[in-house]
Amino acid sequence: MNRSAVDLWFVEEVLPLEAALTGYLRRKWREASEIPDLRQEIYTRVYEAATVAIPEMTKPFLFMTARNLLIDRARRAQVVSIETVIDLEDLDVADTVPNPEQSAVGREAMRLLQAAINRLPPRCREVTLLRKVHGLPQRDVARRMGISESTVEQQVAKGVRLIADAMVDIVPEPGTARFGRRLRKMGPRQVGRP
Amino acid sequence: MMEHDPIEEQAARWLARQDAGPLDAAAKAGFDAWIATSTRHRVTYLRLEAAWQRADQLRATRQAPALPPPRAGLVRAPWRRWAPMVAVAAAVALVAVVPTLDDWDWPFAAGQKFSTGVGDRYTAHLQDGSQIELNTNTRLRASVGQTTREVRLDKGEAFFEVVHDDKHPFVVISGDLRIVDVGTKFSVRREGDRLEVVVAEGAVLVEDMAHPNEVGPTLVTQLNAAVAQPKAIRKSPRSEEQVRDSLGWRHGTLVFTDRPLREVAAEFNRYNRKQLVVPADGPMGDIRIGGSFEATNVDAFARLLHSGFGLKVIDDGREIRISN
Known part of the structure; x- marks a missing residue:
């Protein structure tokens, strides 16, 4: 692309x-x-x-x-x-x-983003945290959680949609x-x- | 909980797949085809990708439950925001490039080659942290090791963001000309043996290695440009806007201020296989053009010539001929 x-x-x-x-x-x-x-x-x-x-x-x-x-x-x-x-x-x-x-993206936006991630279903949440907050590649996320790489990929696909929707509630701050x-x-x- | 939206589901699957690692050639072709199917696919994908990248900002917050520190190799540079995009670009470039080992004379054992096709761009990340953005139709070789940092620009144009290191100067060599960084961001464009260097930040030294006695090293500082040819290095100041405009290609944009049509056409032709043909003689080539244009959208530019200037535009798919 x-x-x-x-x-x-x-x-x-x-x-x-x-x-x-x-x-x-x-x-x-x-x-x-x-x-x-x-x-x-x-x-x-x-x-x-x-x-x-x-x-x-x-x-x-x-x-x-x-x-x-x-x-x-x-x-x-x-x-x-x-x-x-x-x-x-x-x-x-x-x-x-x-x-x-x-x-x-200010402090407030960050807080809302965290809140959005906290609302994710548990497994999706853990994948997202490991992938985005700790920066682990999907493969390492899979290893750490003891699940398959394709499951991680599915959870990422799910998480990204929920996060994108949650962003809607973020009110941008001046910057x-x-x-x-x-x-x-x-x-x-x-x-x-x- | 989540709306049922097949396009968004597909977009999310593609995103997750690329988040796992670069696509192989077949998957990449599939992805490109999917994106090209409709604008709706594209905007949906871009939206999810932006949200996913935005979540990277959480990494800076350190409010996450403690984990054993990730291995050093996993710590990403500040450009991580664009990392997935770069990964895609990397995949593109790797598929497109791969020259055989012996088709260039390659003096460095640890060198890397990078090249782009017409209309492509690519960002190369060197192991010292420096970055090189390759513009359209560009080929260069980089050798960055413990003792040397050397890039050879064989053709085209590139923008360098150099991590400065006093002990290991970063050198760009192009033909007989040599550019030595003094801590900096600069672009180099090569056409034959002519070189144009624009310094956005910091300073560089431009040297003519073949004629050291005739032309001394020339220091080019921030907001200056140098046009170098064998035995001649000319310096000229640039405004901030001019520098920004000349680097518009980094965002896929061509910016012109009062430029004759023949030069503008030549610029577009660097980025597109479909070539603009302007009569070599006559006043048409002198028509002045100003504005910002998408470099790879030569069709839109041709439409503008037609609607704005009343010029005749004949497009046979390979060439766009401009006439009165």
Whole structure:
């Protein structure tokens, strides 16, 4: 898998907004079970748009995409009441204000991450701790726990999904956006004849 | 507890598998095919990977239940955040590279060879802790031992992050030119016998080994560049932004400020098999281009030429011909 600038933009600029995006979806969409799917669809749309040109301001772009998707879905779903649609039209201003402090991981984030790992099922938790906190390779994790390497791999697959979901509850603290300024510039900057 | 989502399940399986160790060629092909199937696969994978890497930060907290200390070999360098990614890159590079032993004249017993294909990048980690990022279509050999640290750049471009060691200077040799690090981050780009050295941090000495009497060693310090050719080493200052822009390739990006189209096309052609062809004569090659572009997305750039400049763009799959 070759890494592209869009991948980097997606990881550094879009993913740190997941908590805010999920909060927005929870407020605007009644069917909680559909949120992961909506989020995936939104990610897909912003990623595809970014392969043409990386948007200058990620946050407003992400939320505009989210809003458009919700409107599409609401119009297609007959069960959605008319108020939902009207409600969607006004996008929360607070959500769209770009801020450069999105990708920070502070003490609080660390605490939540630990809490998320503590909530994992016991075996999954032990694998994750040995692998991530103690930095043991999967093979050594297997040896230490006396289980097969393929079991460790399965537990990693499980753990990573639960951890990713738990990250949603992490509210970023102000800090530094390492790629923010640089990447925000991307896309055609000036176009003109000599 | 967990949503049933087949794509995310597959993404998690691929991630866990790579977390176990580099994929073999067949698995790698399978993974690449899976990723290429849809953007949805890609974004889902990237999301899980980012979360999994983020959990590495827990290692710094030391709040985990005590374990016997892991063996020294397991302690990872600060770049561990990217380690899984590097592992993937390593797998890619190893599959693609592997030249036979005798096709280069290799003077060092303990040397390592690294190379990248068109459009690829690769980060090599040397045993002294130094790192070399290879840009597209690059070949180099590194010999790092107890007494010497020497890299030969045969072609292409690389960015060096050198762990300084007064007793063992880090030397980059390219043709007859030699660059000696004085504790530093710098890039070297070779085109034939012409060398461009850009220093992002620290300083390097550039020497012409074949003509030591005609050209003295030139010290190039932070935010300076040197263009070196046999018998001529020219220095010029660079702004921080210029240095950053010239290193954009490290993130897969080409950054141009007011550059003529013919030069921009030549840059893109380093990264892509599909070549941009701009008429050699005439004013078209002088059109000024500015902006940041994904190095391997020459199609998007061609579309911009069409939509932004009204140029005619003919793409036959191998070449993109630009005309009026």
